[in-house]
Amino acid sequence: MPQLATTAAPRRNPAGATERIVESITTAIVERRLMPGTKLVEQKIADIFHVSRTIVRQALNQLSRDHLVVLEPARGAFVATPSVDEARQVFEVRAMLEVAMVRSLCARITDAQLAELRAHLQQEQAAVARTDVPGRTRLLADFHSKLAQSAGNAVLAQLLADLLRRSSLIALMYQSALSAGQSQTEHVQIVDAIARRDADVAAALMARHLASVEHNLHLDPRTPDLAAALRPAA
Structure with missing residues (x-):
């Protein structure tokens, strides 16, 4: 056989x-x-x-x-x-990049890109309202990535993505509903300024927003269970 x-x-x-x-x-x-x-x-x-x-x-x-x-x-x-010095350096570089980025966006952003940003802001607002901590944290960080993508500069988008990941170890302000709501409001104001093509206001709002994130810096020593942290969300 x-x-x-x-x-x-x-x-x-x-x-x-x-x-x-x-x-x-x-x-x-x-x-x-x-x-x-x-x-x-x-x-x-x-x-x-x-x-x-x-x-x-x-x-x-x-x-x-x-x-x-x-x-x-x-x-x-x-x-x-990260040390306090490293945290300050990360936010200093972010400010340099993102303030210039929103200035550039005011001159080149399209209506379709603005619509995508508005849709993202609605997702942020919904996540903040339902106290979805992981969701709002991810969405609030993604806002900055989406701005970089709208700028059409792949190198800038990659640099900012790296900085945002490092910022996640530094800026724990999004853990409270109050600071998350404040951050979401500031995002709306930044997009409104970009939509008006007001480069000076957009740049000032971004600088103020990043300064607020840095001001609320807090390192939390909690160490959760490794298996629970890495388990994919249902």
Whole structure:
């Protein structure tokens, strides 16, 4: 009797698995499910994602290069805890980029792009109203990314995306409904100024908004359960 052909099990893509871990940890940081100082245990992460510790180590090395994770010899990996000086430097660079960005947008933004920004503002407002902390945190940060995308400068968008991820470890103001509502209101004012093509007002509002975020800087030492933080939302 001829033997039945067997189908080899598909191999996992190591690069894809690494990126999946990087994305999950990054998202957990942005959404405040992983706080500064949280220990990232290699074996526990490997168990969560059903991969080898080698894959986890690759992901942690990438996150370290992105300044989101600190690797300490003989101690392991931890979510980075930025210093006050680093926080000020991040917001200083953001102000340089984003104030110039909104000035440029006033001269080039299209009606379609404005409509997309207005739709995003409505999502922000809804998330703030229902006290959706992870949702509002992500949306409030995405607002700045969407402005960069509207500017049509891929290099600027990438630089700002990196800074926003680092800002998520620094600016924890969005944890309270009051500051989240204030931030959302400021976003509306910025878009209104851009829609009027008022570059001076738009630039001033962005500078004031970023100064407010920096002013509300607070590092929270909580360290939640790693498995719960990395579990995808239902």
